[in-house]
Amino acid sequence: MTDMTVPAQINHTGSLDRARALAGFKFGDRTFYWMTRISALAVLCILGGIIISLIIGALPAIKTFGLDFLVTRRWAPQLSPSPVLGALGPIYGTIVTSLIAMLIAVPVGIGIAIFLTEFCPPAIRRPVGVAIELLAGIPSIIYGMWGFFVLAPFMTDHFMPVVIATFQHVPVLNVIFAGPPSYLSLFNASLVLAIMILPFITAISRDVFQTVPPMLKESAYGLGCTTWEVVKNVVIPFTRAGVIGGIMLALGRALGETMAVTFIIGNSFQINGSIFSPGTTISAAIASEFAEASGVHMSALILLGLLLFVLTFIVLAAARLMLARLQEKQGK
Amino acid sequence: MKLRYALFIGEEAVLPRDMKRCLMKFSQMICSALVAGVAMVGLSSAQAADITGAGATFPYPIYSKWADSYKTETGNALNYASVGSGAGIKQIQAKTVTFGATDAPLTAEQLAKDGMAQFPMVMGAIVAVVNIDGVKAGELVLDGKTLGDIYLGAVKTWDADAIKKLNPNVKLPSAAITVVRRSDGSGTSFNFTDYLAKVNADWKSKVGVGQAVEWPVGVGAKGNEGIAGNVAQTKNSIGYVEYAYAKQNNLTYASMVNAAGKTVKPTLAAFQAAAANASWKAEEGFYQILTNQPGDASWPITAATFILVYKDASDKAAVAEALKFFTWAYDKGGKAAEELDYIPMPANVVALVKAMWAKDVKTK
Amino acid sequence: MNALYSARARKDKIVRVLCFSAAAFGLTWLALILFTLFSKGFAGLSPEVFTQMTPPPGSKTGGLANAIIGSIMMTIIGVGIGTPIGLFAGTYLAEYGRHEKLSFYVRFINDILLSAPSIVIGLFIYGAVVVPMGGFSAFAGSLALAVIVIPVVVRTTEDMLLLVPNQLREAASALGLPRSLVIRRIAYTAAKTGIITGILLATARVAGETAPLLFTALSNQFWNVNLMKTMANLPVTINNFVQSPYEYWRQLAWTGALLITLAVLALNVIARLLGAERKQK
Numbered sequence: 001m002t003d004m005t006v007p008a009q010i011n012h013t014g015s016l017d018r019a020r021a022l023a024g025f026k027f028g029d030r031t032f033y034w035m036t037r038i039s040a041l042a043v044l045c046i047l048g049g050i051i052i053s054l055i056i057g058a059l060p061a062i063k064t065f066g067l068d069f070l071v072t073r074r075w076a077p078q079l080s081p082s083p084v085l086g087a088l089g090p091i092y093g094t095i096v097t098s099l100i101a102m103l104i105a106v107p108v109g110i111g112i113a114i115f116l117t118e119f120c121p122p123a124i125r126r127p128v129g130v131a132i133e134l135l136a137g138i139p140s141i142i143y144g145m146w147g148f149f150v151l152a153p154f155m156t157d158h159f160m161p162v163v164i165a166t167f168q169h170v171p172v173l174n175v176i177f178a179g180p181p182s183y184l185s186l187f188n189a190s191l192v193l194a195i196m197i198l199p200f201i202t203a204i205s206r207d208v209f210q211t212v213p214p215m216l217k218e219s220a221y222g223l224g225c226t227t228w229e230v231v232k233n234v235v236i237p238f239t240r241a242g243v244i245g246g247i248m249l250a251l252g253r254a255l256g257e258t259m260a261v262t263f264i265i266g267n268s269f270q271i272n273g274s275i276f277s278p279g280t281t282i283s284a285a286i287a288s289e290f291a292e293a294s295g296v297h298m299s300a301l302i303l304l305g306l307l308l309f310v311l312t313f314i315v316l317a318a319a320r321l322m323l324a325r326l327q328e329k330q331g332k
Numbered sequence: 333m334k335l336r337y338a339l340f341i342g343e344e345a346v347l348p349r350d351m352k353r354c355l356m357k358f359s360q361m362i363c364s365a366l367v368a369g370v371a372m373v374g375l376s377s378a379q380a381a382d383i384t385g386a387g388a389t390f391p392y393p394i395y396s397k398w399a400d401s402y403k404t405e406t407g408n409a410l411n412y413a414s415v416g417s418g419a420g421i422k423q424i425q426a427k428t429v430t431f432g433a434t435d436a437p438l439t440a441e442q443l444a445k446d447g448m449a450q451f452p453m454v455m456g457a458i459v460a461v462v463n464i465d466g467v468k469a470g471e472l473v474l475d476g477k478t479l480g481d482i483y484l485g486a487v488k489t490w491d492a493d494a495i496k497k498l499n500p501n502v503k504l505p506s507a508a509i510t511v512v513r514r515s516d517g518s519g520t521s522f523n524f525t526d527y528l529a530k531v532n533a534d535w536k537s538k539v540g541v542g543q544a545v546e547w548p549v550g551v552g553a554k555g556n557e558g559i560a561g562n563v564a565q566t567k568n569s570i571g572y573v574e575y576a577y578a579k580q581n582n583l584t585y586a587s588m589v590n591a592a593g594k595t596v597k598p599t600l601a602a603f604q605a606a607a608a609n610a611s612w613k614a615e616e617g618f619y620q621i622l623t624n625q626p627g628d629a630s631w632p633i634t635a636a637t638f639i640l641v642y643k644d645a646s647d648k649a650a651v652a653e654a655l656k657f658f659t660w661a662y663d664k665g666g667k668a669a670e671e672l673d674y675i676p677m678p679a680n681v682v683a684l685v686k687a688m689w690a691k692d693v694k695t696k
Numbered sequence: 697m698n699a700l701y702s703a704r705a706r707k708d709k710i711v712r713v714l715c716f717s718a719a720a721f722g723l724t725w726l727a728l729i730l731f732t733l734f735s736k737g738f739a740g741l742s743p744e745v746f747t748q749m750t751p752p753p754g755s756k757t758g759g760l761a762n763a764i765i766g767s768i769m770m771t772i773i774g775v776g777i778g779t780p781i782g783l784f785a786g787t788y789l790a791e792y793g794r795h796e797k798l799s800f801y802v803r804f805i806n807d808i809l810l811s812a813p814s815i816v817i818g819l820f821i822y823g824a825v826v827v828p829m830g831g832f833s834a835f836a837g838s839l840a841l842a843v844i845v846i847p848v849v850v851r852t853t854e855d856m857l858l859l860v861p862n863q864l865r866e867a868a869s870a871l872g873l874p875r876s877l878v879i880r881r882i883a884y885t886a887a888k889t890g891i892i893t894g895i896l897l898a899t900a901r902v903a904g905e906t907a908p909l910l911f912t913a914l915s916n917q918f919w920n921v922n923l924m925k926t927m928a929n930l931p932v933t934i935n936n937f938v939q940s941p942y943e944y945w946r947q948l949a950w951t952g953a954l955l956i957t958l959a960v961l962a963l964n965v966i967a968r969l970l971g972a973e974r975k976q977k
Contacts, residue, residue, distance in 0.1 A: 037788050112718045290911050
């Protein structure tokens with residue numbers, strides 16, 4: 001028969017230790033919980049900080065120029081008594097370079113993704129994939145350097161004159177492709193940008209292509225479809241949201257890229273329709289002029305930074321939503 | 333499957349277990365060594381007697397040569413950030429450096445407002461540099477009006493009549509001229525546009541004078557170095573740089589037609605002939621523009637470059653150190669300056685400057 | 697054969713060729729860039745690069761020692777500041793707040809910060825740190841790098857912690873371990889290699905960043921290890937040297953670019969090799 005009476009010399013310190021230990025655990029839990037929670041909130045604070053500091057910095061420019069800032073082309077920071085500054089040049093350059101970069105990078109990027117998932121012999125699949133991802137790892141200043149010393153001279157000396165001569169008499173295109181060919185031009189910058197964002201589109205497209213259930217593809221193959229028909233009719237419609245999300249992510253990158261573009265774009269605030277002439281983008285304008293700007297000039301540059309941030313925010317938010325929709329579709 | 337976009341953790345090689353362990357230990361070792369090194373070093377205090385300055389790229393070649401010799405002789409370093417006159421003025425106004433350097437001198441009113449003293453350090457010349465196949469240094473002749481027209485975009489190709497008239501014996505290609513100008517606020521631009529405004533009425537009315545004007549055409553480059561680098565790299569281009577940049581980098585400079593109608597090559601004698609016309613006045617902050625000076629042998633785009641210090645700075649010891657460097661440069665740096673074709677300040681001006689320091693600039 | 701069939705086969709072939717040329721196109725650019733970088737960079741590689749300071753213009757000797765040390769210092773400090781914050785934030789998202797509304801917003805904002813233009817971050821640090829501090833400093837530069845590191849580390853930490861099977865956590869809780877210790881002793885240990893991979897990738901990312909340092913740390917032509925002053929660093933030094941007309945400066949710029957690329961690639965390779973262990977499990 002078990003003796004259920006408690007022994008007289010019960011060690012009370014045992015339960016005291018236990019209580020202390022539990023209190024310690026509770027304290028440790030609380031501390032750790034709050035440390036992690038505050039860090040998570042810090043992420044939100046960083047975003048808030050960015051927006052607030054940009055707005056504070058841009059206020060003088062907003063007060064001086066108002067909405068006219070967006071449609072003025074003239075950029076004269078040294079004018080006295082008060083400078084005349086307009087964002088049209090940088091905004092135009094940013095949109096044009098990103099657009100051309102996307103026009104080049106999207107078909108090529110998706111093409112490479114299709115190649116890697118469908119056509120590539122398994123032996124070279126991994127090396128090629130890794131090689132494309134290496135492109136993403138190269139720092140952007142090297143793209144700028146390479147573009148300035150190698151790509152720009154080559155394109156300007158050999159490619160541009162051919163295009164200018166070809167389209168000389170075509171009504172609309174002869175404005176877009178007008179000479180004289182300039183080493184530092186929107187087109188050269190767009191080309192370098194395209195090579196930079198290529199790996200992003202490829203990586204995301206490859207990831208989403210691999211999420212297509214093999215069953216769907218097998219069924220299509222079973223019906224006698226060629227590989228291209230499977231891609232066109234099964235893979236791409238299934239992953240459409242993901243691919244578009246990836247494209248918008250790459251667009252967000254292209255809009256904000258600074259160093260690859262600054263070297264090759266030519267820093268000119270003129271707008272004359274030809275993509276072979278120099279121009280500027282928002283980030284290139286800030287990078288070139290910020291170090292010596294003061295007063296309203298600096299405030300205008302910060303306002304440009306704010307515009308860029310808002311623009312990329314919208315694009316990246318849209319990308320996120322697209323990609324989330326794809327995950328929903330997969331039932332996550 | 334989780335979407336791992338933007339991070340590229342793709343399919344990887346498989347590594348044997350012990351090698352991976354070795355790799356982890358190795359990287360841990362490197363990490364701790366680096367962190368320890370950084371911790372030991374990161375909180376140490378600054379170098380002794382560092383003179384800080386920022387500003388014009390125009391005199392940077394001679395300032396850095398002087399800084400090197402000064403460091404060898406005295407052990408004190410000069411930390412000069414060659415960021416352009418505009419940035420230099422901004423930094424000295426923000427008091428982030430001990431002295432500012434600019435080729436666009438401030439007027440006496442501006443100096444009084446900021447409480448700064450200004451004095452000329454050295455003089456130099458701006459030359460037009462070109463990159464045309466087959467044209468050698470000094471061969472091409474340009475006059476002020478044509479140079480202005482090129483920069484206005486009115487003269488678009490190298491074989492235009494205006495250029496051919498000045499260069500009957502030079503073979504000029506029928507290529508478009510790529511104009512290179514400054515993208516940053518520049519005293520060099522200030523002097524260059526001042527010259528163009530004096531000799532080209534269109535330039536004066538359409539663009540005007542300034543450290544950063546609304547350039548009608550051209551690609552923007554940062555600093556004298558930027559223009560020099562761009563012109564060296566781009567065929568059929570033209571730019572304007574301080575002569576030392578053209579000399580040091582073997583760029584093809586152009587000869588100019590000066591105010592007296594004579595064609596001059598950029599030589600030290602030509603620069604000195606232009607500089608001889610200067611009259612320096614301490615009361616005006618030694619304000620001086622030397623473009624388009626008279627004289628048969630004068631180089632038309634000569635300029636002086638200036639230093640700005642606070643009369644009553646918060647760190648007077650730093651100003652004292654800076655003035656010691658400038659004294660050394662005045663007294664001993666003349667030969668080095670002439671080697672780079674800069675003109676050292678004449679002795680009487682140096683005396684005026686030193687008198688101004690003694691009177692106006694507090695060093696204790 | 698059937699005309700329709702041959703038309704379809706032809707289209708398929710054309711697409712194959714196009715996709716193959718797309719891949720060749722991409723790889724050609726990579727080869728060209730790496731070739732230029734390696735040939736021009738190696739030409740200038742010598743012990744001098746690691747032992748001498750950045751030279752004045754026109755000089756024929758000199759190296760990148762101060763820039764290399766400056767970059768290493770700022771990268772380490774930036775990663776050192778950003779990693780704990782990112783680690784804890786990622787932990788919160790994966791452990792405590794997995795299904796909370798707050799976490800949804802934090803993840804959303806984090807993804808946006810992940811791809812935010814780095815020049816905007818430079819502007820933010822300029823306004824928030826450089827102006828109040830009264831001058832440029834390496835500390836501000838490190839903070840800018842930290843802001844770039846945080847989203848990367850948050851993302852990888854959360855991803856890796858979510859991969860740890862819940863049974864491990866439940867078993868530890870059943871044995872009486874409090875929540876914080878479950879996370880610290882069990883989840884972290886299980887996800888350790890993944891988290892370290894994330895930190896290495898973040899380091900690789902900031903090693904090459906130029907724009908955030910342009911107006912925070914500036915650059916310095918002399919040796920300086922004082923965090924409160926401007927400090928030389930490789931990317932900004934390369935930026936200053938590369939467009940100059942001086943041959944030697946340009947050579948140093950290419951060599952510096954090669955060093956950065958090799959460091960970034962090495963970090964990526966180490967990260968991948970470490971990540972492989974996760975796959976093995």
